[in-house]
Amino acid sequence: MKILSTQQIREADSYTIKHEPISSLDLMERASKAFVRWFCEQFVTTRPVAIFCGKGNNGGDGLAIARLLCERAYQVQVYIIEHAAMASQDFEANLVRLKNHTQPLEIKAASDLPPLTANHIIIDAMLGSGLSRPTQGILAETIRALNDLGNTIVSVDIASGLYADQPNHEDDVIIKPQYTVSFQFAKLAFMLPQNASYTGSWHVVDIGLHSTFIAEIETPYQLTTPSDAEGRIIARQKFSHKGTFGHALIVAGSYGKIGAAVLAGKACLRSGVGLLTMHIPNCGYEIMQISIPEAMTTVDQNQKYISETPTPDMYSAIGIGPGIGQETMTVQALEQLLKCVKAPLVIDADALNILSQNPHLLPLLHPKTILTPHPKEFERLAGKTSNEFERLTRARDFAIKHQVIVCLKGANTAGVLSNGDVHFNTTGNPGMATGGTGDVLTGIITSLLAQGYTPENAAIFGVYQHGLAGDRAANQKGMTALIASDLVENLGW
Numbered sequence: 001m002k003i004l005s006t007q008q009i010r011e012a013d014s015y016t017i018k019h020e021p022i023s024s025l026d027l028m029e030r031a032s033k034a035f036v037r038w039f040c041e042q043f044v045t046t047r048p049v050a051i052f053c054g055k056g057n058n059g060g061d062g063l064a065i066a067r068l069l070c071e072r073a074y075q076v077q078v079y080i081i082e083h084a085a086m087a088s089q090d091f092e093a094n095l096v097r098l099k100n101h102t103q104p105l106e107i108k109a110a111s112d113l114p115p116l117t118a119n120h121i122i123i124d125a126m127l128g129s130g131l132s133r134p135t136q137g138i139l140a141e142t143i144r145a146l147n148d149l150g151n152t153i154v155s156v157d158i159a160s161g162l163y164a165d166q167p168n169h170e171d172d173v174i175i176k177p178q179y180t181v182s183f184q185f186a187k188l189a190f191m192l193p194q195n196a197s198y199t200g201s202w203h204v205v206d207i208g209l210h211s212t213f214i215a216e217i218e219t220p221y222q223l224t225t226p227s228d229a230e231g232r233i234i235a236r237q238k239f240s241h242k243g244t245f246g247h248a249l250i251v252a253g254s255y256g257k258i259g260a261a262v263l264a265g266k267a268c269l270r271s272g273v274g275l276l277t278m279h280i281p282n283c284g285y286e287i288m289q290i291s292i293p294e295a296m297t298t299v300d301q302n303q304k305y306i307s308e309t310p311t312p313d314m315y316s317a318i319g320i321g322p323g324i325g326q327e328t329m330t331v332q333a334l335e336q337l338l339k340c341v342k343a344p345l346v347i348d349a350d351a352l353n354i355l356s357q358n359p360h361l362l363p364l365l366h367p368k369t370i371l372t373p374h375p376k377e378f379e380r381l382a383g384k385t386s387n388e389f390e391r392l393t394r395a396r397d398f399a400i401k402h403q404v405i406v407c408l409k410g411a412n413t414a415g416v417l418s419n420g421d422v423h424f425n426t427t428g429n430p431g432m433a434t435g436g437t438g439d440v441l442t443g444i445i446t447s448l449l450a451q452g453y454t455p456e457n458a459a460i461f462g463v464y465q466h467g468l469a470g471d472r473a474a475n476q477k478g479m480t481a482l483i484a485s486d487l488v489e490n491l492g493w
Contacts, residue, residue, distance in 0.1 A: 001204070001228070002214065003221035003424070004185050006129050006164045012184070015213040025090050027207070028057065031183050032064035034205035035156060038181050039065075039123075040072060047121050048075045050114070052142060053104075054126040054160070055080065055087035061156050062125025063094035063104075070101040078104040079114065081126055083139045110141045122146055122153045124175045126160040129187065135161040140173040153177040159198045164189050167389040174198045183207045186223050191412045191424045192388035220396070222423045224415075229464040232457045233493060245274030246316035246450030250443065251337075253323045254330075255304035258284035260323030260349070260439045262291045263484050267443030268319070269294055270491040271465070273450045277315070281305050306330045312341045319446030321351030322439040331358060338364035344449040344458075348372045348442040356380035367403040368418055368455035372441055374409045396420045405459045407445075409438060413467070415459045423460045427467025431474045436484030441466045444491070465493060 004012065017024055043049075051066045053059035059080070066078045078098065087095075098104065107113060116122070124146070126139060135143060143161055146153065154177060158164055161174035164187040168174060180190070180202040189195045190202050222228075237244075248268055253261035258280065265278050269292070276295040278288055282303045289297060300306050307329035312318055318341060324330055331354050338361060345366065347355065352373050355361050357380075373381060375391070382398045385391040392414060399406045399416045406416040411430075415423040444466055448458035466487065473486035 001223040001225050002185065002217065002219050003188055003191070003223055004217065004219055005188070008217055008219065009129060009164075009185060012209045012213050012217070016208070016210040019210055019212070025093050028060055028090050028094070029064055031205075031207040032061050032068055034183070034207050035061070035065055035181050036068045036072070038203060038205055039069070039154065042179070043121055045073045045075075047119055048077070048117065049121050049123060050116055051076060051078045051123040052107075052126055052146065053078060053080050053091075054139070055082075055084045055091055056128065056130070057088050057090055058125050058128030058156060058160075060088055060091035060094045061128075062123060063091065063098050065123060065125065065156065067094070067098050067101050076102050077114070078102055079107050080104050081139055081142055082106050082108045083137060107138060107142060109138065110145065113142065113145050116149060116151060118151065120151050122149070122151050124153055124155040124160050124177060126175070128156070129158045129164040131161065131163055134169065134172045135174070143173050143175050147176050153179075153200075155180045155200075157181070157183050158187055158189070162189055162195060162198045167194070167387045176200075179203065181205055184209045188221055191221075191414070192392070193411060194388045196411070220421045222421065224423050224425050224460055224464050226426075229461055230493075232453070232461040234451065234453060242274035245272055246447075246452065247275040247277065247314065248273045248446050248450035249277050249279060249310060249312065249315040249318045250322075250446055251279045251306060251309050251318070251320040251324065251333075252439070252442075253280040253284050254306065254325040254327075255281065255283050257323030257325070258287045260436065261288065263436045263439040263488065264319060264322045264443035264446070265292045265295050266485075266488045267440040267491065268447040268450075269443075270488055271444045271447035271462075273447040276447075277310070279306070279310055302329065306333050308333050309337045312337065312343055315343050315450075316452075317344045317346070317446050317449035319346040319348065319442045321346075321348035322442055324350045326350055326354055326357070330354070335361055335364070341366065344368070344370075344455055346370045346372065346442055346446045346449065348438060349377075352377045353380060362402055365402055365404055368405055370405045370407065370445055370449075370455055370459050372407045372409060372438065372445070374438065378406070378408055392416075392422065396422065405455055407441070407459050407463055409441070413463045415463055417456055417459075425463045425467055427464055428470050429467075429474045429479055431477075431479030431482035432467070432470040432487070434483055437466075437470070437487060440469075440484050440487045465491065
């Protein structure tokens, strides 16, 4: 699913109006009906509804939604925020249509704000995605008051006061909804952690924008849907054998951190690799043989940490980093590997920290090497940023400059490809914020590379399956009890 900019969404509306053809008022009606369908599935008619409308097209949506909910027997009261002298044409048209259903009340000052019961559902239709400046005046006062109530808030298309594709300032006044119902496309703002309290649980509803425009418009931002993920799967043939699915090497572990190697190795096997070799320090040999009998094990000459790597020529893909530490000899081993490796490579954890402390190694990275940093590891690699929008831009610049793929981990993990395209993930949950889940991701992606997936598909599909396993595990154990081993046990497709 594409993620479009505010300007591109306007163009999609205009294209649809011209080429369907359909009037802008009828398109607004279609969007409002899509919102109402979603709303009626969530909330019973016995709950009163208060709809707060601005005077632009988002407010026009709110007026149409009010009429449609009245027709479905909801108790609806509309409040129009008098923040502008003029209203949009479609707002005025929907105001006329509403007359026989409910009488809107005007909000001109804070004293006009109504008393609402705790049972009221608030629909926020004050400002849409075309916002160009921070909220102020009566709009800001209304937003503050609604946020303070603690009622369930549902935003139409986007929370009032939230920019769709640029950062807000810290002191901007923004509605804090429990739900956002977005028209046709998710917004870039929804993907970024800094906006979590301004999006709530967001949902996309189809409003029938023109399919030709959507197919042809270019954007660097995509959302990985279930159908998109499934389309990347390489089907297994009947007469396949273990050699068909590659031989992976994972270099991992150090004294006290052999568990990281075990997690990565188990995830690699569970993700379908034909053969797996684990290279670990000598101290982990018995642990590895007992924990993963399906894997072959080579041991480092060093007892406690990695000081060398096997000759890489015999492996289909290599993962390095989980738990390896940052000893001087480990740095040298990574450098030697980068100089001679030809197979696809995944770099994670301590291997990323070694790169950040030794930037002269970055030019050794082969094109489309996959890096899997969490935000702090990426900060060490590419420098500090002031917000997530800037960090995303930095990640795109980094990926393009070094021709690598960066999986920037977190909620909606961003898979940044070497051409700057970004694929946001849609699976996963807060229960995965626990030690070892990153090691699992390294194993998954290494496995996919060994099986012949392209680096792009390995990164995108690997992240998706990682989050999906986390969701399955959370359904079984709950988020609080979830541990990394639960992800391994829930892999499979």
